[in-house]
Amino acid sequence: MRLSLIVAVDENSGIGIDGNQPAFISEDLKRFKKLTTGNAIVMGRKTFEALPKGALPNRRNIVITRQKDFSPPGCEVIHSGDELHEVCSPEESVFVIGGGEVYKLFFSDAIRIYLTLIHYKFPRIDTWFPPIKEDEWVVERSEGPYNDEKSGFSYSYINYVRR
Numbered sequence: 001m002r003l004s005l006i007v008a009v010d011e012n013s014g015i016g017i018d019g020n021q022p023a024f025i026s027e028d029l030k031r032f033k034k035l036t037t038g039n040a041i042v043m044g045r046k047t048f049e050a051l052p053k054g055a056l057p058n059r060r061n062i063v064i065t066r067q068k069d070f071s072p073p074g075c076e077v078i079h080s081g082d083e084l085h086e087v088c089s090p091e092e093s094v095f096v097i098g099g100g101e102v103y104k105l106f107f108s109d110a111i112r113i114y115l116t117l118i119h120y121k122f123p124r125i126d127t128w129f130p131p132i133k134e135d136e137w138v139v140e141r142s143e144g145p146y147n148d149e150k151s152g153f154s155y156s157y158i159n160y161v162r163r
């Protein structure tokens with residue numbers, strides 16, 4: 001499989017506060033939908049439970065949990081990182097969509113990172129994205145900054161590929 005991570009981070013690599021994302025930017029959500037639709041998404045049980053309407057449509061939803069009896073509608077469930085390699089085909093595009101534990105789990109397998117950088121340092125962050133080291137990753141494309149009028153945040157898109 002071709003494994004990518006897709007994430008929105010703040011300037012301190014913060015990704016979560018109290019089980020929620022620090023901010024939602026509507027253009028970023030549209031981009032997320034465009035990139036992931038038709039492909040597989042993988043998420044931790046906690047990120048899945050925070051989705052307002054459950055499984056996301058028109059994508060293969062894969063949830064990772066240690067609970068043997070967890071089987072939410074519209075989702076496939078795996079119980080280890082290794083199992084992802086078993087259920088996905090070599091040519092499949094797979095996007096890890098969070099959260100903190102699951103980005104960490106799949107970080108070393110990923111070949112791409114689709115990062116949305118929110119130019120702000122949120123207080124009370126409790127979940128972070130792993131460090132993106134310059135000797136391991138190269139910026140393939142960078143766009144922005146753009147301004148989100150609704151939230152007032154400015155943000156940029158940065159795509160990394162593994163060296």
Ligand SMILES: NC(=O)c1ccc[n+]([C@@H]2O[C@H](COP(=O)([O-])OP(=O)(O)OC[C@H]3O[C@@H](n4cnc5c(N)ncnc54)[C@H](OP(=O)(O)O)[C@@H]3O)[C@@H](O)[C@H]2O)c1
Pocket residue numbers: 006007008009014015016017018019020021022043044045046047048050064065066067078079080081097098099100101102103105127
């Ligand atoms: N900014 C962003 O782009 C973004 C994206 C997604 C999420 N987030 C944020 O990230 C936070 C959630 O992250 P989190 O780290 O708390 O939780 P998470 O990664 O979403 O889910 C953690 C859960 O995944 C399962 N899991 C993790 N490693 C596993 C393994 N090796 N084998 C089997 N199951 C495993 C466990 O489920 P069980 O407990 O059921 O066993 C664990 O409790 C929230 O604040 C959310 O809003 C941010």
